[in-house]
Amino acid sequence: MKSFFKYVLATITGIIISSILMFFILIGIVTYMVSSVSPTSETVTPSNAVLLVTLDHTITEKTEPNPFEGLDMPGYSSMRSIGLNDILSRIQAAKEDSNIKGIYLNVKGVNTGFATMKAIRDAIQDFKASGKFVVAYSESFTQKAYYLSSVADQVYLHPEGGLDFRGLASSVMFFKDALDKVGVDMQVLKVGTYKSAVEPYIMNSMSEANREQVNSYLGSIYNTFVNDIATGRKLNADSIRGIADNYAIKYPEDAVKLKFVDSLLYKDEILAKIREKLGIDSKKDIPTISLLDYKNTPSTGKGTADRVAVLYAYGAIVDGEGSTGMIGGDKLSRDLRELRNDDKVKAVVLRVNSPGGSALASDVIWREVELTKKVKPVIVSMGDYAASGGYYISAAADSIFADPTTLTGSIGVFGVIPSFQKLFNEKLGVHFDAVKTGKFADMDVDMDRPLTEEEKSIIQGSVNRVYQVFMKRVADGRKMTVANVDSIGQGRVWTGAQAVELKLVDRLATLDEAVKAAAAKAKLTDYRVTEYPRAKDPLSEIWSVSKEKVKGMLIDEELGEYAKYLKELKRVTTQSGIQARIPYMIEIY
Structure with missing residues (x-):
């Protein structure tokens, strides 16, 4: 009877989702066919x-093709995203582009992790080194938006705005x-005093150990956050902490007085200042190109066939092939094998941005x-995360580089079986x-009993056995020593x-510095950098769209920032097997 209910509901849901999926695939195919026969032209700078x-769009680790992006349909025109890889490469290209004279940051909020945000900030700092404004x-300004904007030569705020x-x-969502x-009992088995990934299922607040970490x-x-702002604005770090503690910036004038911004200006006044920097007439439009539309790539001057491969591994670690935004154990393992057997690839940089996941898949990748x-x-x-399973797949590398704000470690495992x-x-x-x-025939099979x-x-x-293997x-x-690993x-x-001090990470460095280190270890002086997995062509991407991806896009579009809570609740009640992960619904704001 239980199976009857399950299959009836699954069938009904499948029919509905399949209908929606086919509708959007049809739209995608028509769009692709129209675009493929229409004259195309590159965006000219x-x-x-x-x-x-502006960064008012989704930022992923790596740009992924989206066949529905840019559809002229109500509710779907905003489905634009860009990967950190393209953000960084385009800022680098703009630094070298003689047509680009400066960057105009118009950022209200940034929906990404601190490591990603710092990488963008550092790229803009490097851009400034060229002498451009x-x-x-x-x-x-939200706090994250201000952190990013504080790297600018000048920072301006609307006279009636806020900072x-x-x-x-930081907050964690609890589901107990x-x-x-609804009558669901989450039976938790774990190793690790600080393994807080299980707490949302069995508690309503943080344990003392979790609160400590x-x-x-x-x-x-926060140290990195404050010190970077202090450097950018030429302020004292302790003074910045005091300003935050006392909530001293209540009104726009306070931001000027405390030197967080240079002046209060209306939009027309800031545009006038940009025109002045460009040396153009006040009646002329400012020549502008958005980061999303800017397609230039930095020149490397490398003509050799030797390559340093950057292999992106981002999202939760799952068994099997996985999908876009997930690390499939079989898929990533196959990618590594192909790179290992490719004689043109002389070194590999594994870019990890993952809260972990399946312990078995992690070991397959390891x-x-x-x-x-x-x-x-x-x-x-x-990247932002390389924790638990994310650290597991990193541990065997020759060297590990991280951002100061990367969340890593979390060496521990758990199992959750709902009743x-x-x-x-x-x-x-x-x-x-x-x-x-x-x-034991029905152990961990029928979840209708504890x-x-x-x-x-x-x-x-x-x-316990998986934890011992993880530590080894x-x-x-x-x-x-295993004892040392257990202690941290x-x-x-x-x-x-912190991980550098504990020797879990070798040094703090950017992705670009990791590429240079890999090339140096391979004794390369002339090489190309190639990103993997390779991007699919648009038609293949259309046919590979899964019903889960369509559902995800629909949910994201309708619920916005609240979609993550629904997805997290679904993950809580459906995950199985021994997990090596952190609660990736950690909110820092």
Whole structure:
């Protein structure tokens, strides 16, 4: 009977989703066919222009083709995104482009992690080194927007605008009461005092151990945040902390008085200043090209066939092939094997941005990293996250580089097995009975009953074993003892800056510096940088769109920033197997 309900609901849902999917695939095909027969032209960069950077779009680790992007349909015109890889390369190209004279930052908010944000900020700082100007303006600054804008030569604020500056906070979403209300009991088995990924299922607030680690890594991130602003605005770091603690910037005038901004200007006044910098008449439009439309790429001057491959691994780690925005154990392993066997690829940079996931898939990937390292250099570059399973797949590399604000470590594992007995029996009035040939035949299969103590002991043994293997992988890769790894493990999350001191990370460096280090280790002086996985052509991308991707886009479009809570609740109730991950719904604002 339980299977009957499951399959009926799955069939109905499948029919609805398939219909929606086919509708959008048809639209995508028509759009592609029309665009393929229409004359195309590259966006031309005007002379004496400014590069407009707004960041009011989704920022991913790597740009992925979206067949629905730019469709002229109500509700879907905003589906634009860009990868950090293209943001950085385009800023670098603009630095070298004689047509681009400066950058105009018009950022109100930034929806991305601190490591990604710092990478963009550092790229703009490098742009300034060319002697070109950077001007920032906003009608209102969030803290992240101001952090990014503080790198500019001048920062301006609307006379009636606001600058939110009050220090950083972090929150974690807890589901215990919600799960109790629907009758779902999350049975947790874990290793690691600080393994807080399980807390949202069984608690309504942070444990003391979790609060300790959050205070620690949040303080480390805040140090970088404050020091970068202090350097950019030529202010004292302690003074900045005091301004935040006292919420001293209540009105626009306070921001000027405290030297957070240079002046209060209306939009027409900031445009007049940009015209003055460009030396153009006040009646003429400012030649502008947006970061999204700017397609130039930096010149490398490298003509050799030798390559340094940058392999992107971002998203949750899952068994099998995975999909866009996930790290499939089979897919990434196959990519590593292909790069290992490619004689033109002399070194590999594995760019990891992952909160972890399946412990089994992590070990599958670890093996391929270990094998590849024996053939050619492998350097890991960490993004916003490279924790738990994300650290597992990094541990075997020759060297590990991170951003100061990267969240990493979290060496620990857990298993979560939901029991739906209360939901079925008490909420729905549905009961089940079973016949089995062995004592454990239905263990971890039918979730209509809680585990017995003996079954919990068996699964806990598997969790303990995975943790021991995890620690051994780290100990071997980082040349530590298992005891040392355990002392800094236990599921504890560290920032990149802290991880360097603990020897979990070799040094703080950008992705570009990781590429140079990989080339140096491979003894290359003349080489090309190639990104993997290769981008699909538009038609292949259309046919490869899954119903999950379509559902995700629809949910994102309708719910906006609240979509993440729905997705997290779904993940909580559907994940299975032993997990090596952190609670990636960590909010820092």
